[in-house]
Amino acid sequence: MREDHINTFFMGLKRLWLSGDHSDVTIQVQNETFLCHKAVLATMSSYFDSMFGSGMKESLTGSVVIEEMEPRTFKKAMNFIYTGEIELEVESAIALLQTSAFLQIRALQKLCETYLKPHIDTENCIHLWKVSVLNNCRIIKAAAFRHILDNFGKMSKLDDFYHLDPKEIIEIIRQENLNVASEEDLCNIIFDWLDQNKKHADHMCEFLQEVRLAFVRTEYLVKLERKPEIAKDPNCLDLINIVKDYHLLPARQHEMATKVARVRATSSLENVLVVLGGCEATKPPYTRSTSTYCYSFRQQTWFKLVSLPYDPGIEFAAVTYCNDIYITGGGMKQNSFLWYNVNRNVWSELPSLLNGRRRHACVAVTDGIYVLGGYDSDRGVGNQMLKSVEKYVISHQSWEPAGELVTPVSCFAAIYRNESIYTFGGEENSRMDTSVIQCYNVNTKTCVILTVKIPMACKLTRSCVFNDRMFLVLYDGRVIEYFEESEDSKKASCKFVARFENFQRTHFGVVEQNKGVVIIGGVIENTKPCNDFLQCDTETMECRTLGDVLFTPRLVDGCVKINIPKDHLVPLKADSAC
Known part of the structure; x- marks a missing residue:
């Protein structure tokens, strides 16, 4: 009964459409006139519903004029409203998508988007993306944009690409999942686009800011700097100089938290947090391992790396230099010195420290690795804290004495800045904590105590x-x-800028992530190992718990961030023994 009613109703609507009987509105589309019915149009189109219900002149005069629309496309849209019938092919579906979006015929728009999605290809995806952005067609917008990113190399050779405006170019090249052979190729594509769009040369710096310039060769960087459109733009030159620093200062590369130094999701590299050593117990017997693990924040996945050649023991220090990792000292082998070559995916043992130690600081500088202070368990009580400084000269592959701190300390933090290494706090030979800040100059090999102190010993x-x-x-x-x-x-x-509430935590790791200070693991009040990640947003200074977690609750001896070839990464299974 209901089916008969529906069929009869639609037959009646179709008759009204074809005959124009009882029409109460005329719609002029360019040079063609259509006789329609307000009630029918308002039922299917929010555009007409608003027009006829708002008291606009069209609702009073019963006359509507639509200029920028093809009559044949409008006719197909009206036929769909009255009959529910539609025949689609790619070209007509694109036109109907625009018309249905403009007239807010949601059912027709959805049909067009569903039809077009599997028909997106290299030839039409840019046009479809622009149409969908203009008309808020979310399904096609996402699918077409994905196709552009996945096939960017091919897309960049099409005429449609050269007709994109600067904002559209920036929207594409800023994406993490842009599939480009290399950042140098991306630069070349940008310059090709600018050759065809010389009037937009003033956008050069905006384009360069979206290129991961840290991953272009230094030779190419020099070539960029000499290009006239870059050489005359101070902002471009400032950006180039920042990237030069990245290449010239391998010990500081991990400190550059900007887009130009961030690997794309499509890169052969993955930026990972590497967790070194650590144990799951706070009291003997300690459970330790030579296994090395790393975590991709982007993939939210843990991976297993090649194992250490041996366990250096607790309280070693770790540092990165040009994405390689160096480990110094440790409770089981105080003079240990290990090197992870990120390109070869191999750990190697390097020449031993001159003075064995743990609870020390390890800092990378342009030409080498410094170790400062620490604790030597082989010394007598009252003399176990160290003030000696030694340097590993990378080019000579050997250690050399490098002066002393003023005050022997262990368990302290250290930072390198402007030819100086600052040490913060620590424990003195008296077994008392200190609030002293020491400043060691790497050029003069001398150290002084600053008048400023950290807020507490x-x-x-x-x-x-x-x-x-x-x-x-x-x-x-x-x-x-x-x-x-x-x-x-x-x-x-x-x-004092922020505080993690209910913290009371030691033996935790700290890294930068998304311009925030991130805490990894540790132990609360020397009894409870943690597996959580906490973040302090350094712009808002708000502290919060992240959704990321360690593979097991643990004390963290060392953690660093590096860019590593993806083929070195072995996913850590949920049931793997750690």
């Missing part, structure tokens, strides 16, 4: 440096930002 402090900002995290959860002495600030200072 404490040990087991961690540091995090990025984009010329220096942060300390104390065991009570306070986050301190350190400011060097300068012409502007005059005096060096420590400023």
Whole structure:
């Protein structure tokens, strides 16, 4: 009965459409006139519903004029409203998509989007993307944009690509999942586009800011710098100089938390957090391992890396240099020195430290690795804290004495900045914590104690440096930002900027992620190992718990971030023994 009713109703609507009987509105589309019915149009089209119900002149005169629309496409849309019938092919579906979006015929728009999605190809995806953006067609917008990103190399050779405007180009090249052979290729594509769109040359710097320039060769960087459109733009030159620093300062590469140094999802590299050593127990017998694990924040996945050649023991120090990892000292082998070659995916043992130690600091500089202070368990009580400094000269592959700190300390944080290494707090030979900040000059190999101090005497402090900002995290959860002495600030200072509530944590790791200070694991009040990740947003200074977690709750001896070839990564199974 109901089916008969529906069929009869639609037959009646179709008759009204074809005959124009009882029409109460005429619609002029270019040079063609259509006799329609307000009630029918308002039922299927929000555009007409609003027009006829708002008291606009069209609802009063019964006459509507639509200029920018093809009459044949409008006719197909009206036929769909009255009959539910539609025949689609790619070209007509694109036109109908625009018409249905403009007239807000949701049912027809959905049909067109569903039909077009599997028909998106290299030839039409740019046009479809632009149409869908203009008309808010979410299904096609996402699918067409995905096709552009996946096939960017082919897309960049089409005429449609050269007719994109600067904002559209930027929207494409800024994407993490842009499939481009290399960042140098991307630069070449941008320059080709600019050759065809010389009037947009003033957007050069905006384009370059979206290129991951840290991953172009230095030779190519010099070539870029000499291009006239770059050489005459101070902002472009500033950007080039920042990237030069990245290449010239391999020890500081991990501190550049900007887009130009961020690997894309489509790169052969993955940016990972590497967790080194650590144990799951706070009291003997300690459960330790030579296994090395890393975590991709982007994939939210843990991976297993090649194992250490041996366990250096607790309280070693780790540092990165040009994406390689160096481990110094440790409780089981105090003079150990291990090197992870990221390109070869191999750990190697390097020449031993001159003075064995643990609970020390390890800092990378342009030409080498420094170790400072620490604790030597082989020394007598009252003399176990060290003040000696030694340097590993990478080019000579050997260690050399490099002076002393003023005060022997262990369990402290250290930061390298402007030819100086700053040490913060620590534990002295008296077994008392200190609030002293020492400044060691790498050129003169001399050290002084600064007048400024950290807010409280404490040990087991961690540091995090990025984009010329220096942060300390104390065991009570306070986050301190350190400011060097300068012409502007005059005096060096420590400023309390944030706090992790209910923290009371030690033996945690600290890294930068998304311009925030991220805490990894650790132990609460020396009894409870943690597996959580906490973040301090360094713009808002808000602290929160992230959704990421360690593979097991644990104390963290060392953690660093590096860019690693994806083929080195072996996913860690959920049931794997850690």
